[in-house]
Amino acid sequence: MVFSFDLLLEALMFGVLLGSFYAAVSIGLSVSFGLLDVPHVAHPAVMVLGSYCTYLLAGYGWDPLVAGTVLMAPFFVLGMAIYRFYYETFERRGTEAGVRGLAFFFGVAFIIEVGLILAFGVDQRTVSAPYIGSSLRLGDYRIPHRMIVAFGVALVLTFTLTIYLSKTFTGRAIKAVAQDEAALRLMGANPVRIKQWAFGIATAASALAGAMLIIVGPVEPAIDRLYIGRTFAIVVLAGLGSMTGTLAAGLILGIAESIVLMFFGASWAPAVAFGILLLVLGVRPQGLFGR
Amino acid sequence: MRFWIPAVVAVLIAIGLALSPVNEYFFYAAYIVLTFVVLATAWNILGGYAGYVNFGTAAFFGLGSYTATVLFKWLGAPLALQIAAAALVCGLLGFGVGLLTLRLRGIFFAIATVAVIFIMETLMVNWRYVGGATGLQLLRPEVMAPFESYTRMLFAVMAAMAVGAAALARYVQVSWIGRGLRALRDSEEAAECAGVPTLKLKLFACTLSGALMGAAGAPMPMYLSFIEPASSFNLTWSVNALAAAMIGGTIHWLGPVIGAVILGTLQQVVTVTISSEVNVLVVGVLLVLFVVAAPEGVLGLIRKIMARVR
């Protein structure tokens, strides 16, 4: 281990970019799990599905970012369908069924993963774009363009969702339903419709996240397992339902992983997210900005 | 007695099979199915009886394998000692994980157990002594007479372990411990106010569950003559244990046994006839199917059919 401030600074910069990428990837979960309380362990798998759909479209010459944005529409519909099914089968029937809902999503995650293996094989897939492979020179440091793209998208996504949740009527209804479903019902709004809409948004965000995933690096079907740790670590560290908290938590994770990667090597990096997750759950389960 | 007589008979049959001229491949496949039986039974003690669904089976299974490997490499320990040590170490891990995570509700607990898997795997990946990421080749010792092959012996050992696990699960289920676990599963607050020491019972379930899973993992390195982190800590062990228990039925010790036999056998058939990837698809699809349509598992279905017949 060679310690130098140069390396530390590079790790920090990379960490910030990586962290915002992680945050963008976790935003969907912040909504579906953080706000709606759905035990959505299949979130990373759905995101990887988005990555592969992007890969398919990129095969037809589409720019991956454009593909990701376009995919948001069908994924929105998919999200609504998933929530509807989950609600009818599990949430409606009480807490006993809630436990089964967890097993359900676990099963779905595996089905998606194996489906992808059968369709695409276990090899890593990548996409190409003008901003992939080149980097920006900043003095002595080189910042890959694709990381900057991810950083940008992350900021836009977080910003848009935060504004949506606090300024629009539906957005505030979503936050309300997270806090007090009974009160919302009394006001004449249908909480199930609202949750369905929110889950749709979360899944649409996952589509874009999936596009970013394959932009930032190669993707293989089993990569969702690693991201279970990262996304849940971020959502829990942020505090359930906090969008800005997600960005902050993402940055913390990104920087931590980057530093570990730089000074201890790649073989230790996977444990960082899960380690942070356990730490937060053990010490401060409500996270930084929890409700 | 209603349990023990068939149980002893089952073990004797297993030993008899192991000594018979049955095709070697049978033992190779049956060993895996029996491993599933132990894992599913162990999972159900915490996941079914207490209602704490967890994904962490792979952590204990893998640690059991690695404990056995370390003991074998360091001391040349016999299989029995490997199994005992694995059970002890994984029981301790179960206790520790329980202390850390059992205060968490539902999904947090489940995700925390996934975290334990990856942390364990990372530790083993970075440990030179056990071969790091590439793993270790292991040389099996001479097989004990009267068994013809090491695999046959392992089959018999695992059969005995399966019966043992079922016996333990059955005891927990029918005893006052089982009632306390059910009470805390139905309503933890009401259970506490009824005098049930919920944390102690959960820790007990966690420890026993972990120990059994570790014991199941111990003979695996000998079975494969090989050990490496990625397959030892593979999340597939977790989904198999959970699925087998939920497919079979979680309220009775027979459920995981039935589920494991069905799932395990099906997977062996699929692996041979189609591919090993479709294997995992089968687990996922059956899990989702049962969780959605037959939440009480095969046992529940049998009960419903018998009620109609009467």
Added chain:
Amino acid sequence: MSSLLKVENVSKHFGGFTALAGVSIDIAPGERFGLIGPNGSGKTTLINCISGTLRNETGSIVFDGEEVSRLPAYLRTRRGIARSFQVPRPFASMSVLENLLVPYEYVEHLKEADAGKQAMDILRRIGLEDKAGTPSNQLSQVELRKLELARAMAARPRLLISDEAMAGLSGAEVDEVLKILFDLNASGITVIMIEHIMQAVMRFSQRVVCLDAGRIICEGTPAAIVANGDVQRAYLGA
């Protein structure tokens, strides 16, 4: 006279919301104590702190001379504090009889056979003996409330806290439950009753305390409480 339960300056917050703000009550052995207050005033929170379901943030809870506020709930039950839940929480996978076996096995440490006999006794007293074998998730609301009370009784407490056990009961049923509570008290059990049914509270209690917004606003005999202006305002919101 030494008190059986001495709650001193207990507070509890949920985030920014103050559920209890320095509540103190003193309950003598054998007393029949009534706790009233509008919805949201903190009654159930107070009971949760006494039973151990929640931890109080400040103050002390002394039961029979022993400080119990650091003890987990199950130990408090074993010391003699039992409570029913306002929203019934049956052990849904068990029959009515089995629900009662739990406290017998865990508080009294009885074997199943003896526990079964005593449990049937309680079921007879409370009018549920026909339903002993019924799965508890098939009971009506009224029967569930009776089961809550029965389960608390099965713990053989010295202090029984009844949290709105009579909600939704008919006049005759209220009388039934009231009689059971009177009998329990006559046999030496101290009873705290939380109710909205005023005539029940007034008939039953020797002393009544009224909570509002986490504070005690009035304490005294039933007659004094009913006449108190603060109490009337708390309930009518004027």
